[in-house]
Amino acid sequence: MDALFRSQLVALLPRLRRFARGLTGNADRADDLVQAACERALARMEQWTPGTRLDSWLFRIVRTIWIDDLRARKVRDRAHEREDLSDQVFDGERHIEARLTMEAVREAVSQLPEEQRETLLLIGVEGVSYKEAADILDIPIGTVMSRLARARAGLMRLMERRGRGGDDGKVVRLK
Amino acid sequence: MVGMQRPDETQIMAYVDGELDDAAMAEIERVMEADPDFARYIRDLLDSNAALRAAFNAPMREPVPERLLAPLGAQRARPWRMPSGRRLLAMAASVAAIVVVGGGLALSTGYELPYTITANAPDAWLSSVANYYQAYARTAEGDERSLVDVNAEDVDYLENWFGQRLKRDVRLPKLENQGFKMQGGRVTFIEGQPGAQFFYKSVTGDAIVSVAIAQTKRRDTEWTTAKRNGLRMIYWRKGGYVYVFAGDVDKHVLHGVASAFPDDQRKT
Known part of the structure; x- marks a missing residue:
């Protein structure tokens, strides 16, 4: 269970990072969020029911941590901390x-x-x-x-x- | 447009996301045919959906940082090379079961809707494949790389990448003899099951076809033709997989492409 769970979690990392980056608007903060979500997922592995959607379960964790983080920072009404992600999207000047x-x-x-x-x-x-x-x-x-x-x-x-x-x-x- | 009422916004959203049943889908397409402004609005929505995905897709192509991999006991992946002389990978992996939501969803709260939304509406997945094809085709002069999860620069790597995600051996159709060159692919869900949709562009650059492969729990079917949003499609199911071809091309061209699919994956 542990090894299979971990391998499926690894396979989902790109999607988790994409979702987190969309939420946070910031690559570093997104990876912090994904890292926290992975730690929570590993700690609560037994709460996931094999055969159900692992990605949905993880999206829920990412989202919960993000909302908690927003509340803690009281930044819900502030503008996003954004950064220019354009260089990460396209190569060169094309x-x-x-x-x-x-x-x-x-x-x-x-x-x-x-x-x-x-x-x-x-x-x-x-x-x-x-x-x-x-x-x-x-x-x-x-x-x-x-x-x-x-x-x-x-x-x-x-x-x-x-x-x-x-x-x-x-x-x-x-x- | 006489005697036709424009669908409400939630119906339109459900159409764009391929969540309507066949009857509701057909109704919207009838309105689109009768109302060019409405059809343009739908196309704008599909375009904005494609742009949205492209705008946030960078992490799918980036290497995952070590700080995320290490706690999971994983290392950064290296491009995979297929052993010489072998065309298929032997990959032993358990199939992650996907929850398929059966039947219509009861809308117990919120909106009273005049139609049924189903997570696995019969053939709604065809519209999903068609919609993404059209989004891809419309960006063909721009940066279509942003609309795929993996590019075609290394076909071996691409096969392995999708094989791992589909939990099966994947052999990408080679369509050079039909005049089409692989551009890339993306992960998708078809009939509620994990799948991949690949895009090919003609060597002359004026035509695009997509080939989608996914697991299915439905029984084998014969070659079936369909149309969604005016897009020509062919699909069949065999051995637990569904194969879908789509293209804004002459039917003989699409039939030729589908016929060129590897023998073991051909129609029944």
């Missing part, structure tokens, strides 16, 4: 336009309210089903869908606003 677009998407996502961001990341990036997202976030599936709809509308609005060159670089937090 696709500058695409890189700017990717940067704009990350910027827009970082401005979404926390509950919309985590829903959007789980479904839009991690590809989990609505039912799995509802289980991970511990909310009804209808709430998942309404948060998702608001997140996507907000994302498109922010991207359009950026496309028009608005906001003068100010961080806008959506409700």
Whole structure:
């Protein structure tokens, strides 16, 4: 059990890092979060039921630690601690336009309210089903869908606003 | 658009995410055909979904830091090379069971929805494959590398990478004779089971086909043709796996590509 669990956990590390980076907007903090989640997962290994989705279980742990961390730091209402991740996404100087677009998407996502961001990341990036997202976030599936709809509308609005060159670089937090 | 009502936002979201049942999916596609503005809105949503995934996909290509691997007793992986003379890996690994949610989900709280959402809606997975194909195809002039988890620069590594995730031997279809070159692949879920979707581009650069392979619990089926969002598709199930081909190409081209699939994985 231990060896199998660990090997499956290793295989999931890239996805956990991706989810954590989307939540935190910061590569180092994301890895801190994943590290804490792995430690908790190992400590509570017996709570996971073999045959059920390990990734969902781990996403739930990552998300719980992140929310606890936010509460502890009382940064829920502050802007994200973001960094320019563009060099980690593209090699060299190719696709500058695409890189700017990717940067704009990350910027827009970082401005979404926390509950919309985590829903959007789980479904839009991690590809989990609505039912799995509802289980991970511990909310009804209808709430998942309404948060998702608001997140996507907000994302498109922010991207359009950026496309028009608005906001003068100010961080806008959506409700 | 006469006599047709635009679906509400939650229906639209469920369509974009491939979570609608067939009837609801078909209804939305009827509205799309009748309402170009609505169809454009759906395409924008699909594009933004693709951009979202691309924007956050970097960790899938980065090496995992040692500080995360060490506590798990793992080391950083090195590119894998297939032993000469062997085309298939013998990988003994237990299959991680995936919970398949059966039937429709009861919406006990929140919204009253006029349709059923199913985690494994019959053939909703086809739309998921089609949607990602279309997202990929639309970025073909940009950075499609961002839309795949693994690039095709090392096919051996790619086969091993996906084989480990599918818990099976993976032999990627070689489609050079059909004029298509491998671009890369991504992990996905089809019929509630883990799978991989690969993308090929024609040597002339003007056509893309995708090949998806996943485990399935459904019984073997014959070669079946389908269309999603106007995209031509062919799929079949054999021996616990489902194979899906999709392409915005002439049907003879897609049939030719599907026919070229390795003999042991061909249709029944």
